[in-house]
Amino acid sequence: MPAQRLDGKALAATMRAEIAARVAARTAKGQRPPGLAAVLVGEDPASQTYVRNKHKACHDAGLASAVHTLPASTTQAGLLELVARLNADPAVHGILVQLPLPKQIDEGAVIRAVAPAKDVDCFHPENVGLLAAGFPRFYPCTPHGVLQLLSRNGIGTAGKEVVVVGRSNIVGKPLALMLMQKPTAASPAAGDATVTVAHTRTADLAAVCRRADVLVAAVGRAGVITPDMVKPGAAVVDVGTNSVNGKLVGDVHPDVGAVAGWLSPVPGGVGPMTITMLLYNTLSAAEQIDG
Numbered sequence: 001m002p003a004q005r006l007d008g009k010a011l012a013a014t015m016r017a018e019i020a021a022r023v024a025a026r027t028a029k030g031q032r033p034p035g036l037a038a039v040l041v042g043e044d045p046a047s048q049t050y051v052r053n054k055h056k057a058c059h060d061a062g063l064a065s066a067v068h069t070l071p072a073s074t075t076q077a078g079l080l081e082l083v084a085r086l087n088a089d090p091a092v093h094g095i096l097v098q099l100p101l102p103k104q105i106d107e108g109a110v111i112r113a114v115a116p117a118k119d120v121d122c123f124h125p126e127n128v129g130l131l132a133a134g135f136p137r138f139y140p141c142t143p144h145g146v147l148q149l150l151s152r153n154g155i156g157t158a159g160k161e162v163v164v165v166g167r168s169n170i171v172g173k174p175l176a177l178m179l180m181q182k183p184t185a186a187s188p189a190a191g192d193a194t195v196t197v198a199h200t201r202t203a204d205l206a207a208v209c210r211r212a213d214v215l216v217a218a219v220g221r222a223g224v225i226t227p228d229m230v231k232p233g234a235a236v237v238d239v240g241t242n243s244v245n246g247k248l249v250g251d252v253h254p255d256v257g258a259v260a261g262w263l264s265p266v267p268g269g270v271g272p273m274t275i276t277m278l279l280y281n282t283l284s285a286a287e288q289i290d291g
């Protein structure tokens with residue numbers, strides 16, 4: 001029997017409607033709409049697509065959204081100046097500086113320049129620290145999207161073996177934290193897991209992955225998770241966004257669909273959920289800043 005689909009596109013539509021209703025209730029009371037400012041430096045086509053998708057999703061849910069496009073030659077000082085302006089703008093509740101940034105710019109310095117209260121990516125060290133300490137201000141978008149995709153499809157993780165392949169600051173590391181913590185009100189079925197983080201230096205990756213009741217692939221290499229690495233019936237979440245001959249493909253090999261019990265597709269899985277959690281955080285930022 002082929003794996004059941006973990007349909008991120010469908011869940012994203014459901015959750016965006018929930019967010020839109022909460023936004024409409026605020027604006028009906030005369031409150032400012034939650035506002036997102038996205039900063040795009042350079043002309044990477046994938047980044048342009050993601051930022052365009054985020055902008056459209058905001059608009060469709062009643063949030064205000066502005067995209068600030070800067071040339072690839074932008075200096076660090078120029079970018080920091082824009083961030084400072086957005087930090088001070090009361091119509092902006094969330095700031096997202098699209099990564100990666102050009103080489104002349106120190107990514108860490110830019111991440112630390114975003115006001116923590118507006119850091120809807122949850123990349124600032126203050127917010128990473130709050131998350132790790134168990135007092136989250138925001139949940140990082142992609143890990144939160146993965147948790148929602150599991151929780152709202154009835155896939156509990158309490159007491160389960162969850163293997164996360166990938167240790168990035170954006171996905172693997174915060175996702176492992178969130179999976180091992182107590183479940184949250186926002187995703188009540190996800191948490192309390194026995195978490196293993198695997199990566200490029202893991203010895204016998206296939207054997208580690210085969211232990212997983214829930215396997216999350218956040219490696220960044222097309223098709224590296226093959227059927228021999230998957231326990232029959234496991235839930236497999238594919239976080240990969242690899243471009244192969246101009247086509248978007250995940251980290252999970254298509255043949256895994258014959259072994260897994262659940263599988264999230266690429267596209268149509270984690271990607272739309274990441275954007276949805278960005279809207280969620282922008283609404284949350286507006287609630288925290290404006291009341």
Ligand SMILES: Nc1nc(=O)c2c([nH]1)NC[C@@H]1CN(c3ccc(C(=O)N[C@@H](CCC(=O)O)C(=O)O)cc3)C=[N+]21
Pocket residue numbers: 049050053096097098099100121141241248266267268269270271272274275
């Ligand atoms: N500051 C920052 N925050 C981010 O959240 C961030 C970032 N930088 N840099 C790049 C990654 C990647 N990312 C994606 C968002 C949406 C889709 C997405 O919507 N994917 C669609 C398809 C998109 C397409 O048509 O190509 C899908 O999977 O169905 C994918 C990837 C956010 N990221």
Ligand SMILES: [Mg+2]
Pocket residue numbers: 165166167168172218219220
């Ligand atoms: Mg990684």
